[in-house]
């Protein structure tokens with residue numbers, strides 16, 4: 001284990017909470033359950049890489065958004081784990097939407113580092129066989145969120161609270177589109193989840209070393 005990395009704390013935030021569990025998957029399972037499963041796997045991968053990890057919100061009790069960034073205090077990086085949906089009008093065609101995406105706010109005080117980490121994570125996910133979703137940049141199919149790094153699926157989302165209000169580099173990962181039936185099945189596969197978590201940990205290692 002690297003003693004340099006062990007001194008670095010990574011905060012892993014489980015998106016949403018029990019009373020507001022995020023989007024419902026194609027089969028009706030709340031996003032929060034996916035976020036928690038992946039966050040636990042990300043923690044394992046980061047610990048294995050030698051980091052110290054603080055999990056935030058895994059018990060489903062973080063209803064107040066800014067408590068997440070508050071409790072990330074002291075972390076070298078805050079990663080918020082989510083799973084994706086599509087705009088309501090596109091839900092009937094949700095199976096056409098797939099892939100991961102990464103978001104950060106241009107108002108994050110450590111924006112350059114946040115972008116470096118998001119790009120590194122996206123690059124590792126691509127190397128592991130995953131594909132950026134890309135539709136969030138589209139004004140019709142998505143929300144017109146500009147690319148910060150198009151190749152690696154990174155977007156700017158300036159009002160993103162978890163990135164905007166954090167004191168440290170902070171980004172959000174949408175691991176996959178769970179309103180897409182096929183992708184939902186993939187997100188439930190423990191082997192795929194492990195590959196996603198390991199890619200995230202490798203990206204973190206790369207951007208922080």
Ligand SMILES: [Zn+2]
Pocket residue numbers: 015016022023031082083
């Ligand atoms: Zn979410």
